[in-house]
Amino acid sequence: MIEGSRSDNNLNHTPPGLHQELRRQDNQALSMTSAESHSHPPLPDKTGLRLHPPGWPRADESVRAALDRVYSSGDWGRYHGQECQAFSEELAAYHGVAHASLCSSGTIAVELALRGLGIGPGDEVLLAAYDFPGNFRAIESVGARPVLIDVNASDVNLDTSQVEDAMGPSTKAVIASHLHGGMIPMRKLRAIANRADLKVIEDACQCPGAWNQGKRAGTWGDIGVLSFGGSKLLTAGRGGAILTDDAAALQRTKVFRERGNEAFPLSELQAAVLRPQLEQLDADNDRRHKAAESLCRQLTAISSLQPLKTTASGAESVCTQGSSLAPASSPGTTSQRHQTGFYKLGMWYQQGDGKLDREAFSAAARAAGVALDTGFRGFAGRSERRCRKVGDLPQAHRAASELLILHHPVLLEPEQTLTAVIEALLSLGSGP
Numbered sequence: 001m002i003e004g005s006r007s008d009n010n011l012n013h014t015p016p017g018l019h020q021e022l023r024r025q026d027n028q029a030l031s032m033t034s035a036e037s038h039s040h041p042p043l044p045d046k047t048g049l050r051l052h053p054p055g056w057p058r059a060d061e062s063v064r065a066a067l068d069r070v071y072s073s074g075d076w077g078r079y080h081g082q083e084c085q086a087f088s089e090e091l092a093a094y095h096g097v098a099h100a101s102l103c104s105s106g107t108i109a110v111e112l113a114l115r116g117l118g119i120g121p122g123d124e125v126l127l128a129a130y131d132f133p134g135n136f137r138a139i140e141s142v143g144a145r146p147v148l149i150d151v152n153a154s155d156v157n158l159d160t161s162q163v164e165d166a167m168g169p170s171t172k173a174v175i176a177s178h179l180h181g182g183m184i185p186m187r188k189l190r191a192i193a194n195r196a197d198l199k200v201i202e203d204a205c206q207c208p209g210a211w212n213q214g215k216r217a218g219t220w221g222d223i224g225v226l227s228f229g230g231s232k233l234l235t236a237g238r239g240g241a242i243l244t245d246d247a248a249a250l251q252r253t254k255v256f257r258e259r260g261n262e263a264f265p266l267s268e269l270q271a272a273v274l275r276p277q278l279e280q281l282d283a284d285n286d287r288r289h290k291a292a293e294s295l296c297r298q299l300t301a302i303s304s305l306q307p308l309k310t311t312a313s314g315a316e317s318v319c320t321q322g323s324s325l326a327p328a329s330s331p332g333t334t335s336q337r338h339q340t341g342f343y344k345l346g347m348w349y350q351q352g353d354g355k356l357d358r359e360a361f362s363a364a365a366r367a368a369g370v371a372l373d374t375g376f377r378g379f380a381g382r383s384e385r386r387c388r389k390v391g392d393l394p395q396a397h398r399a400a401s402e403l404l405i406l407h408h409p410v411l412l413e414p415e416q417t418l419t420a421v422i423e424a425l426l427s428l429g430s431g432p
């Protein structure tokens, strides 16, 4: 946000320790703490205003009301109250699936999904060679072997054209993660999986509420996975869920979870704060989508930064360099069914001669008040003792060294702030 541009300073109320915690959790920096912002004074923009990355979670009266409600009811201190039950029903209805089952994190949700689908020792699981690190570990934790497939250069998401050739006799499942606003073409992946009897775990941790070819993200897979971690679009500090129509798979996850009591629970308190956020999710995603559209348009002014192509539903390209994020047929509006989810806005960084390298550029951006960071490290460099690699994985290698990601809270900021973000990036000396 821009200091002095609005009176509601509550929006920047996140405790300084929160972002440091997220940094460890995601194995990458997500945003900047107020302490950091003070040690690197933000640069003034042309108007003399100073940028600060907005805090997360934002102040939200409906969340405060949910906390009051759960205090009054006493559910905050109970194993079983009304909130988890109500939230899982609301989540299932929102997604149009038979079952939503709550758990302690997105990482655990991926592991539960693997176990629910019967994946275990001796099995292989396909995943993108550029993905959230916990997904690789979840495969290992059930005793299966990760098989790495390269990502597309355009959006750094799993290259579905390589899935069939990547399969071997032991390959049982694929993890399809929608990353950085991109959307894996799930209709195509589903068709491949059906032909090959391959189970699909659809990781929608970064894009709750997004639409993918006419369905909500997370509902194309045999099991879909959500995260409610502290940096996520729906946040309870920690938490996750699985979505499925497969009652038998759900039952297998329950067998693994129930050890006298629930082993990986979401609490009543967490469910209570998530319920009002789910109600606002579509409206928030709409705002984020429009902001991402604006940023992508403005980023064309910076030759070193090329936004990733993001797709919402169908084959519509919604975020390519130099083009509008919204479909051409709907100027000025964003159909919700074309919305993707922006946990991060991803972009390639091309270092010009004599210009800052990627790490220096992102550090300078953060010092200037823009929550820009490097992406995941990915797995392309991992030892073949731990995984099977399909080809040389050139795009995953490139993603590990050339991607930058802008963290989502800025996408709920006004246009003036988005323009200030672009100006701050331009001022870093890597412009045209």
Ligand SMILES: Cc1ncc(COP(=O)(O)O)c(C=O)c1O
Binding pocket: 025, 026, 104, 105, 106, 107, 108, 132, 134, 135, 177, 178, 179, 203, 205, 206, 227, 228, 229, 238, 239, 240
């Ligand atoms: C794609 C993806 N999958 C899974 C997770 C794990 O979620 P959690 O942090 O709740 O364990 C994340 C977290 O950032 C993620 O980005």
